[in-house]
Amino acid sequence: MTAEHPAPCLAFVESPVQLLNVLEWAHHTGRPRLTIVVLPPTDPMSRGQLRRMAGLARDEGVTVRWQEARLGRGALPRTLRELAPLLRGAERVLVGDPFSRYVQLLLTLFGPRAVTVVDDGTATMEFAERLARGERLVRWHRRGHGLTPRELALAPVTALARRRLAPGRRRAVEVFTALPVEAPPGATVTPNRFAWTRERFGPPRVSGGADLVGTSLVETGVVEPEPYVAAVASLAAAHGATRYFAHRRESVEKLHRIAAGTGLEIVRPELPLELIARRGPIGRTVLSFPSTVVHTLPLALAGTGVRIAVCEVAPEWLRAGASPRARGFLAAVTESARTAHGPGLTVA
Incomplete structure (x- = not known):
């Protein structure tokens, strides 16, 4: 899949479970043309599981792009630059972790017309609650009440990403989940039954x-x-x-x-x-x-x-x-x- 002919559906995943749930979504929706961008963490266990899940996805005919956004100097700016054409052409973006700073930075580049959030553990429940209340995206197990200096610096990014993850007149938002999540106002919830x-x-x-x-x-x-x-x-x-x-x-x-x-x-x-x-x-x-x-x-x-x-x-x-x-x-x-x-x- 080239940048000149991007897939209409683009997924960003950072964990094996996120990738699994993207495959479940693709199965549920009739296997649309999809590109999965893997933004791997640095720990070896996660990377190993992601490699094997990427192999399963390719076996299903899905295009998988392995994108190192965390390793080496300049990795993040290079990632943003290389993924911009894919984001620009995507009709729907699937997000495995809406709390991820990497995903939030990517969402500041272009506002997709449709967003699907797939399960990344219990964070999906927290995301739906915070979206419904209009609160900032902070993980449930985070300690402390104030913003760290890093969070203060990224606050404009987080605020824009939250708006682009929220439903509106020009954006449809779906939560694809196996968890008992109540749909935020304007969004839809699609049950994940693990059919695939x-x-x-x-x-x-x-x-x-x-x-x-x-x-x-x-x-x-x-x-x-x-x-x-x-x-x-x-x-x-x-x-x-x-x-x-x-x-x-x-x-x-x-x-x-x-x-x-x-x-x-x-x-x-x-x-x-x-x-x-x-x-x-x-x-x-x-x-x-x-x-x-x-x-x-x-x-x-x-x-x-x-x-x-x-x-x-x-x-x-x-x-x-x-x-x-x-x-x-x-x-x-x-x-x-x-x-x-x-x-x-x-x-x-």
């Missing part, structure tokens, strides 16, 4: 016992490491869990503590967990802390007989400096999943 994942993979072989899904709540500064590791050990013992599927951002040190203290096999998934679970084998019970997977796994594993159980985060686990919103937000993730999936999801 179910058609492309599985059904999985379901083994006995349980698998446990890790979270990066410690790494993002929300939860203290000691109670988290203790909770993992307690869940593993109570449910006979044998494997721990690590989040791609979990630290090596924490995972070593978990393996040494519980005997759990640490699995570093090569693809998003929805695809790993669908390919199998997967435990009869999947245990998770509050995260996106308590919404997505019941959809990806529909009809397999696998039970999803969520472990609530106790208030005493939270760090002293955690965001005031953290406790309520995590509880809302659990409660909304229980409401959406009913008997398919229980509390451990």
Whole structure:
């Protein structure tokens, strides 16, 4: 795909899950002509998963462009310059992370006529709420109330990006999500049922016992490491869990503590967990802390007989400096999943 003949649909993704959900959107909408621009982070786990997801996308006939916006001096200005022609010709832009400074900078170049926001974890819920209230785009787990010097410098960029992510007379906004999101005024919400994942993979072989899904709540500064590791050990013992599927951002040190203290096999998934679970084998019970997977796994594993159980985060686990919103937000993730999936999801 050349800059002279850009695809009418252009997607910006920075994580494997975002890329997966762009493929789900393409499947749902009848496979429009699409170019996916991957803006990879620097951590090796994310980059490896993104490489493999990019391969799956190419297998589906999607054009994928790998764009290094973070590596090397001058990488960001070069990225903005090279992607400007693609943005100029796009009728619809898909965004995996509306909170990303890189995406916000790109959106200042041109205002697309149609925007679709696809899931990037629970941030989608926060985005919809902030868009509805007209608030600035700040992640739910961010600590502190004031703007940092860097945020002050980027405030005009963030403000313009927020306007270009908002519906208006000349712009249609869609949220494509597996989460229970209420449509902001003027926007539409399209349910993501993980139809492509179910058609492309599985059904999985379901083994006995349980698998446990890790979270990066410690790494993002929300939860203290000691109670988290203790909770993992307690869940593993109570449910006979044998494997721990690590989040791609979990630290090596924490995972070593978990393996040494519980005997759990640490699995570093090569693809998003929805695809790993669908390919199998997967435990009869999947245990998770509050995260996106308590919404997505019941959809990806529909009809397999696998039970999803969520472990609530106790208030005493939270760090002293955690965001005031953290406790309520995590509880809302659990409660909304229980409401959406009913008997398919229980509390451990």
